[in-house]
Amino acid sequence: xxxxxxxxxxxxxxxxxxxxxxxxxxxxxxxxxxxxxxxxxxxxxxxxxxxxxxxxxxxxxxxxxxxxxxxxxxxxxxxxxxxxxxxxxxxxxxxxxxxxxxxxxxxxxxxxxxxxxxxxxxxxxxxxxxxxxxxxxxxxxxxxxxxxxxxxxxxxxxxxxxxxxxxxxxxxxxxxxxxxxxxxxxxxxxxxxxxxxxxxxxxxxxxxxxx
Amino acid sequence: xxxxxxxxxxxxxxxxxxxxxxxxxxxxxxxxxxxxxxxxxxxxxxxxxxxxxxxxxxxxxxxxxxxxxxxxxxxxxxxxxxxxxxxxxxxxxxxxxxxxxxxxxxxxxxxxxxxxxxxxxxxxxxxxxxxxxxxxxxxxxxxxxxxxxxxxxxxxxxxxxxxxxxxxxxxxxxxxxxxxxxxxxxxxxxxxxxxxxxxxxxxxxxxxxxxxxxxxxxxxxxxxxxxxxxxxxxxxxxxxxxxxxxxxxxxxxxxxxxxxxxxxxxxxxxxxxxxxxxxxxxxxxxxxxxxxxxxxxxxxxxxxxxxxxxxxxxxxxxxxxxxxxxxxxxxxxxxxxxxxxxxxxxxxxxxxxxxxxxxxxxxxxxxxxxxxxxxxxxxxxxxxxxxxxxxxxxxxxxxxxxxxxxxxxxxxxxxxxxxxxxxxxxxxxxxxxxxxxxxxxxxxxxxxxxxxxxxxxxxxxxxxxxxxxxxxxxxxxxxxxxxxxxxxxxxxxxxxxxxxxxxxxxxxxxxxxxxxxxxxxxxxxxxxxxxxxxxxxxxxxxxxxxxxxxxxxxxxxxxxxxxxxxxxxxxxxxxxxxxxxxxxxxxxxxxxxxxxxxxxxxxxxxxxxxxxxxxxxxxxxxxxxxxxxxxxxxxxxxxxxxxxxxxxxxxxxxxxxxxxxxxxxxxxxxxxxxxxxxxxxxxxxxxxxxxxx
Numbered sequence: 001x002x003x004x005x006x007x008x009x010x011x012x013x014x015x016x017x018x019x020x021x022x023x024x025x026x027x028x029x030x031x032x033x034x035x036x037x038x039x040x041x042x043x044x045x046x047x048x049x050x051x052x053x054x055x056x057x058x059x060x061x062x063x064x065x066x067x068x069x070x071x072x073x074x075x076x077x078x079x080x081x082x083x084x085x086x087x088x089x090x091x092x093x094x095x096x097x098x099x100x101x102x103x104x105x106x107x108x109x110x111x112x113x114x115x116x117x118x119x120x121x122x123x124x125x126x127x128x129x130x131x132x133x134x135x136x137x138x139x140x141x142x143x144x145x146x147x148x149x150x151x152x153x154x155x156x157x158x159x160x161x162x163x164x165x166x167x168x169x170x171x172x173x174x175x176x177x178x179x180x181x182x183x184x185x186x187x188x189x190x191x192x193x194x195x196x197x198x199x200x201x202x203x204x205x206x207x208x209x210x211x
Numbered sequence: 212x213x214x215x216x217x218x219x220x221x222x223x224x225x226x227x228x229x230x231x232x233x234x235x236x237x238x239x240x241x242x243x244x245x246x247x248x249x250x251x252x253x254x255x256x257x258x259x260x261x262x263x264x265x266x267x268x269x270x271x272x273x274x275x276x277x278x279x280x281x282x283x284x285x286x287x288x289x290x291x292x293x294x295x296x297x298x299x300x301x302x303x304x305x306x307x308x309x310x311x312x313x314x315x316x317x318x319x320x321x322x323x324x325x326x327x328x329x330x331x332x333x334x335x336x337x338x339x340x341x342x343x344x345x346x347x348x349x350x351x352x353x354x355x356x357x358x359x360x361x362x363x364x365x366x367x368x369x370x371x372x373x374x375x376x377x378x379x380x381x382x383x384x385x386x387x388x389x390x391x392x393x394x395x396x397x398x399x400x401x402x403x404x405x406x407x408x409x410x411x412x413x414x415x416x417x418x419x420x421x422x423x424x425x426x427x428x429x430x431x432x433x434x435x436x437x438x439x440x441x442x443x444x445x446x447x448x449x450x451x452x453x454x455x456x457x458x459x460x461x462x463x464x465x466x467x468x469x470x471x472x473x474x475x476x477x478x479x480x481x482x483x484x485x486x487x488x489x490x491x492x493x494x495x496x497x498x499x500x501x502x503x504x505x506x507x508x509x510x511x512x513x514x515x516x517x518x519x520x521x522x523x524x525x526x527x528x529x530x531x532x533x534x535x536x537x538x539x540x541x542x543x544x545x546x547x548x549x550x551x552x553x554x555x556x557x558x559x560x561x562x563x564x565x566x567x568x569x570x571x572x573x574x575x576x577x578x579x580x581x582x583x584x585x586x587x588x589x590x591x592x593x594x595x596x597x598x599x600x601x602x603x604x605x606x607x608x609x610x611x612x613x614x615x616x617x618x619x620x621x622x623x624x625x626x627x628x629x630x631x632x633x634x635x636x637x638x639x640x641x642x643x644x645x646x647x648x649x650x651x652x653x654x655x656x657x658x659x660x661x662x663x664x665x666x667x668x669x670x671x672x673x674x675x676x677x678x679x680x681x682x683x684x685x686x687x688x689x690x691x692x693x694x695x696x697x698x699x700x701x702x703x704x705x706x707x708x709x710x711x712x713x714x715x716x717x718x719x720x721x722x723x724x725x726x727x728x729x730x731x732x733x734x735x736x737x738x739x740x741x742x743x744x745x746x747x748x749x750x751x752x753x754x755x756x757x758x759x760x761x762x763x764x765x766x767x768x769x770x771x772x773x774x775x776x777x778x779x780x781x782x783x784x785x786x787x788x789x790x791x792x793x794x795x796x797x798x799x800x801x802x803x804x805x806x807x808x809x810x811x812x813x814x815x816x817x818x819x820x821x822x823x824x825x826x827x828x829x830x831x832x833x834x835x836x837x838x839x840x841x842x843x844x845x846x847x848x849x850x851x852x853x854x855x856x857x858x859x860x861x862x863x864x865x866x867x868x869x870x871x872x873x874x875x876x877x878x879x880x881x882x883x884x885x886x887x888x889x890x891x892x893x894x895x896x897x898x899x900x901x902x903x904x
Contacts, residue, residue, distance in 0.1 A: 051642055056725055086726070095667070096726075112779060114790055134668055140719060140728055147843050156841035159790040160781025176789060184787035197787055 033204040035211055038070045042182050043196040045082035062088060062100055067165070067173040067202040076103040079167040084194055085146055085155055085180065086139040090168045092128025095135055102129065104168035108136040110145065111162045115176040115199055118162045121209040126166050137163060145177050153190060155180045167202075172209060175200035254320065254348040254368035256577055256587065257357055257546055258536060266585055266609035266619040268689050268705040268744070272347040274372070279814065279825055281385060281861050281873050281899050283393050283414065285339035285347075285369065291810055291827055291859075292349060293760025294744050297336060298803055299890040304335030310351055310707050311740030311766035311804050312364035316627055316685075318354070320368040322455065324483050325361070327554075328505030329630065330524045338459060338477070340437050342383070342395040343410040345372040351744075352707065353625025353687035356589040356605035359552075359571055363625030363685045364709065371439065371455075374399025374408045380904055385873075387897030390417035406443040412436065418464075419892040421885040426469045429889050433463035435477075453485040465509050471519050475509035497534040499550075503527070522559040526631075529553045547574040562637040562652035567628075568596040583611040587621075597634060597651070598679045601626050617693045625709075626684040633715055633732040634680065645727040647717065650680040653731050657721060664724065671720040681734045685711040699750040708741040738801065740766040756814045766804040771844055782840045782848045790842075799835060799845045805854065807832040821865040830856040836887055852887040863899075873899035 047060030064078030078090050081100065088099055091106035107126035111118045127136045141148035145163060146155045157177040165173045175198050182192035201211050250262040255269050262271055272288055282288040286297040286305045297305040306314020315332035318325060326334060347369055354362040380398035395412040415434035422429065438458045445451040461477040481503040489495040510521035532550030552569040575589030590604040607621035636649040637656055648656050653676045660666050691705035714736035721729040742764040749757045774780050775798040781790040812827045832854040835845040861875030881894035
């Protein structure tokens with residue numbers, strides 16, 4: 001008896017899913033693209049600091065990244081950019097003069113969860129970088145993506161923090177930073193820092209807020 | 212590793228020669244040995260009380276035990292007591308953890324008056340020599356009802372030795388591994404109305420190095436002197452005066468790198484004056500005046516001998532107090548006191564030279580309505596110039612169910628005043644660029660920094676700093692039982708819980724234009740520590756005594772517990788693997804707390820040889836020092852410091868009545884953890900000679 005019940009429920013479920021997917025297919029004007037998942041390892045984003053000035057002068061290029069390309073970019077099609085432990089988005093205003101000019105509408109927020117458990121975007125939480133309110137992803141230990149340990153001086157990505165990004169052209173991506181050190185672990189003098197390893201999921205379909 | 216082989220060899224030789232020697236010439240022996248003296252404790256109630264009838268969890272360490280284990284510094288002997296452990300501090304000092312509470316929450320007294328000099332919250336217990344200690348009293352549970360600030364977890368009172376009748380004294384020297392020399396002399400004179408006493412101790416060590424690969428030593432070479440003189444004078448049978456002066460000085464090498472070298476120095480003095488008068492059987496009073504200064508200076512020089520950096524810390528405490536004791540009947544006693552704390556501090560990186568003014572008053576009622584029941588009620592009021600005034604009540608009760616069994620319980624309030632650093636710090640890190648401001652410094656300093664264009668944005672409005680910072684405060688509950696099934700067997704059980712609110716931590720209040728932050732101190736956390744403690748003492752025979760102790764501890768942050776409960780915390784299995792969600796049972800608790808701690812001691816006497824020997828073991832289970840998997844919490848997936856046990860052994864022999872030779876090995880199996888434990892040096896072999904006259 002239970003087997004028959006299960007089959008009935010399964011059949012019903014399949015029917016519903018069929019209807020649901022049909023309706024969305026009907027609405028889509030273009031064929032739906034696959035959601036892309038990718039890993040980026042050891043993305044080098046090195047800065048140097050001159051402590052003889054007060055405040056210290058930080059120099060180094062922001063490494064621009066495009067989720068659509070799944071790679072770094074030098075053009076205005078960047079979504080986020082890395083330098084040291086700072087991550088900026090291509091939207092809003094620069095917070096310091098040495099940052100690249102924002103050219104698009106990118107925004108971000110930090111969600112709690114795992115890369116798989118964050119399944120949709122809450123557009124109300126998205127913010128761009130702002131000269132008055134600071135960066136969308138705060139470059140502050142414990143408040144953004146990392147925590148700094150004053151004893152060991154290690155910068156570690158906070159477990160369970162997923163950065164949700166609105167890309168430069170209004171699509172969505174989510175990423176989990178796994179490491180700030182080349183090949184995953186800090187060496188003795190931490191000279192292999194400022195290398196990002198992260199997993200991301202990119203939703204290439206415009207206006208779709210789920211992954 | 213500097214091991215003075217020659218000196219050790221000499222001691223060995225002397226020791227075993229003495230063994231042989233004494234067998235040939237029998238020394239006179241005491242025919243009677245009175246073992247059962249009632250132990251008296253004075254810290255728990257500020258009156259003389261029998262330890263065995265006290266409604267509070269308390270413990271005494273006797274001079275006899277200190278001498279038998281040949282301790283050097285206070286930390287050595289405290290480490291062997293149940294539920295106590297010394298924890299190394301960044302600055303190289305060692306603080307005491309009691310019922311899972313940090314060193315800053317235990318008040319440390321010498322002859323009833325407090326020691327100061329907590330530059331980073333920790334009171335370094337290695338500052339105190341045990342050479343002239345008569346008794347150490349450890350009272351657990353919040354005791355602010357008598358002692359005010361800092362007595363949140365408990366009180367440790369060091370009672371120093373008073374001279375015996377006539378002219379007497381002793382000199383001693385202990386030589387051991389790491390070129391450690393501890394030498395002292397104690398001279399006392401007592402006749403009729405006058406008693407005087409002088410004590411001098413010199414302690415020096417080459418330090419040790421657990422990590423040979425770097426230029427610095429784990430503990431650099433240091434030396435210290437302690438001088439303590441005391442005078443008692445009885446004007447009449449009813450009026451007496453006590454005057455004590457203590458001076459401590461310590462010099463230590465300070466090595467920051469190959470190039471930067473310097474020295475750190477501590478100078479501390481205490482003066483204590485007490486005038487006692489007994490009016491009648493019922494009334495007595497004390498006038499007490501106490502002043503102490505703690506000064507710590509350090510500097511680093513460049514290779515060309517020019518000054519690279521220097522810092523100083525200079526704290527002064529002055530306290531007059533009057534105390535009265537009233538005994539309306541044999542069954543009840545009142546004690547009350549009025550006092551005034553004046554405290555100043557000048558320190559590098561301070562916004563001001565602050566001054567604290569704290570008048571206070573306390574009253575305690577100790578009542579025995581029947582032979583079986585004892586009740587203590589007490590309260591204290593501290594009015595403070597810089598933060599909220601504190602009212603600290605306490606109640607304790609003990610009921611004797613039978614001759615063998617008694618139950619007891621106490622509830623008390625404890626607080627720790629925000630320290631000068633938490634209120635007035637004004638420090639900007641020169642290399643990294645962050646700023647730390649004391650809570651009271653924010654309102655003036657932050658606008659100044661804004662005017663200088665250093666502030667990018669303010670995260671916490673200045674209006675948040677209009678109210679005073681709250682003292683950290685706690686309610687401590689202790690419930691226990693004393694059970695003596697046999698006259699030779701004593702069992703004690705104590706269950707405790709400390710609920711601590713308004714714990715002070717740093718948080719970011721503004722972002723700076725250089726990308727760094729401004730931090731300040733803030734009341735944020737609520738934590739608790741709870742657990743149980745069991746002690747057993749078993750006198751197998753007049754020769755053999757066994758004791759064992761155990762503490763179970765859960766020390767947790769309430770917000771963290773909730774966050775785990777709600778599934779908000781994630782962890783990684785390896786540093787760069789994907790995160791997964793943690794559950795309630797994955798939260799381990801606060802850093803540097805072991806769930807299990809225990810000790811076992813065997814003391815053995817061989818009176819026919821004038822010999823005593825002992826073996827002691829202490830154990831602490833695994834603990835976490837910091838978060839290793841990137842979620843800011845200590846969870847079961849973090850890396851832990853492995854649990855460990857340390858075994859100590861000592862043997863002492865008295866010859867010709869007045870000479871006592873000791874030999875021992877501390878940390879018998881040479882345990883070290885070079886990565887995680889900086890205050891365990893390794894195996895220490897020593898010899899000691901004490902001459903009594």
